[in-house]
Amino acid sequence: MAATTETIEQVEQATGKYKYGFVTDIESEKAPKGLDEDTIRFISAKKEEPEWMLEWRLKAFRRWQTMTAPDWAKLDIPPIDYQDIYYYSAPKQAEKLKSLDEVDPELLATYEKLGIPLNEQKMLANVAVDAVFDSVSVATTFREELSKAGVIFCPISEAIRDYPELVQRYMGSVIPVGDNYFAALNSAVFTDGSFVYIPKGVRCPMELSTYFRINEQNTGQFERTLIIADDESYVSYLEGCTAPQRDENQLHAAVVELVALTDAEIKYSTVQNWYPGDENGKGGIYNFVTKRGVCRGDRSKISWTQVETGSAITWKYPSCVLRGKDSVGEFYSVALTNNMQQADTGTKMIHIGEGSRSTIISKGISAGRSQNCYRGLVHMQPSAENGRNFTQCDSLLIGDKCGAHTVPYIVSRNPSAKIEHEATTSRISEDQLFYCLQRGIGEEDAVSLIVNGFCKEVMKELPMEFAVEAQKLIGISLEGSVG
């Protein structure tokens, strides 16, 4: 059918031709290839870390050495040689930067190509950007404005030096060092990431954003993000990624920890568009991410929204541990795979607190020869009196060579808890198309309407700033000639 073919083309356009495939030529300072305790000591020394941090890393490393990579996901992961990776690579910038003028112009040009005009966007977008270039944050804006509100937003390496008591208290409290293979690896070798602390009663005056970017060939990115929302505070955090086109696979194993205290709310949004590899599955990023938030206080809320279009392999389950009474967890996801991409993504909602509620909305779109799997857990513990979960997982197949899979796990140990799960898999319904055509809507518009409607529940959860970027990625197919 013409419209379907068109949709395939559109999806290919959206994901197949990677527009951000350029390389910035900046000298890097690297640790030698490979991973042993010396590498970790090197990283820790480079970061001028205190002794306790080094010990923490070494503990994680020793733990990692005893673990094996998980193989339960519906993913075909080529063997990874962990000794053939650079674990530290920093742009050569000796002294600390005071303003954007001091930033390497070539770096700034890169951001411009990515559409992150650091200079202009300050007030315009009202977004503070903590840009991670390879592994070291080189520019942080809006620090002043945020500090007026008492908000701490800085690279995690700075937080380790400046706010050790906060870091020691919360880092690893959500995702312990030995949580899983990739989290352990990250705990041992993480180089940078963001740290956010929102004090009591503060509503963060702007949306916080970090643009990650992998640049140096053969460099694994191991970010570590920690966000703490103290009582009655609110923060919205935006994470977006693009990476240069490469032939070699790059490993990315990030860890994101969120802590929401009493009446606090954290909204975490991601647009992920890393290099997915070419049509034949050559190259592309391995995206093995551990993201988890704890609703520690009563009535606290954590909301994950993700639009995943990139990476060759995605292994990612942003989760919520709903510990507080009447706490709320949300997971909204659009995962689009094309060509040879593989995605195994979903969430876990662990209900512990009385009256805790969770909502899971997952939309998977598979095209080309890709495999797209939703995997989720809803667990009601005996204490989760009147817990409530609603889950909806829909999959859309475009073309007959791809796969769409749904693997939900439901565990209920409290009779007053209610769990509802529904999942559907289909291609664009001919009935719906016919209905639209019959009403005089053109075929392209009709497909647009249907596919757009398919993702809408998730897209509307994205903050304004991100909605545009997300539309660029999926929207070309949804809002363009077909969508």
Place this chain on the structure above:
Amino acid sequence: MPGSMMQPDLSGVTATGGTRAAALARWQDNGWPGPRVEAWRYTSLAKLSDLEIAPVASLAGSASGPGMAAATGIAAHVIRFENGVVDPAGLTGLPGGVTIGDLGSDEAATARLAELAPKGHPVSDLSLAVMNGGLVIDVEGTVETPLMLLFEGDDRAASAHPAILVRLAAGAKLQLAEWHQSSVGLSAPLIGHDIGAGARLEQVKVQAEGAETTHLAATGVALAAGASIHGFSLSTGGSLARLETHVTMQGEEADCQLSAIYMGRGSQHQDITTFMDHAVANCTSNQIIRGVLDDTARGVYQGKVHVAPDAQKTDGQQMSRALLLSRKAEADAKPELEIYADDVICAHGATVGELDATQLFYLTSRGIPYEIARSMLIEAFLIDTIETIENETLAGLLRPVAEAWLAGGEAS
């Protein structure tokens, strides 16, 4: 071989060679699945590790006449197994169109049963290897009289390993009841339904084993073009029960309706696991699962619908609902879709919860005592599922069992 695994004397099987010897070798390699095996994550077989596998070789007492048909009030031809051993009395006077042979001496049929048997299920290998009652039931044409396979036995030290291949020739029609009410230590039936083109099997299974019995059933179904199975299982007995069914659609236009109710109380563990393999195009499958759990019982439903790359126009549906009646009961569900074709309609739904408080309030506000209102609602939750069974005769078998369970709850 796992160290703790007790072994029966199987020199006879090894000497047989062929399919059974291969199954035995697999069993000896794998043993009972451990807790890290994904398919067994919710159901632990740890307590079986020191169970002695002791198939009984011959009938214990005098062969008793089939009294079951009278008890259930249906005019069925009963084939009785005692401690897994076939009672020869049931092999005579068969309804027209039915012939029965010995499975053990039929290598081709044994190989076919091995093909149908759920892959990776320990009973698929174990019961094939050590079968103490092996039958091949061939069916041609329309058989008017229902067949009932009745599994009894009170030897707690025994393990029962009936292995049965039911073959429906093209266009055949059969009504089949499978009734388990033994109190053996381990009841491990391996049953294959090989359903020919255009043939139709209407089947019910009642699992009402004794309170100490572990019931591990492995059932395999193959559907040729235009074939259909309408199956229904009711599982109320045993201390630990797992009813695992794998269905493969081998021909187009096949139709599979597979529903189940599990009911658990005390410390019972009830598991329903299904695998629906849409290997070819234009087939339909539908599963309705209901569970009721009281006390500290645990219920598990795992259902996977697999749609192969060329299985276009597949319609695969699955709906599971579990009702928790007590604070300590637990329900686990894992309804899976694995889909490699685009022109399909597949969906699953799953819910877990307690009785609807507003419904209870409505009934009690109308003067109906709480206990009665509660059992009315539980009954309503289950009965609409039983009512999907088109065959009245077979549906009639299930209702008393479900009602007895509900009544048992009130008494306790």
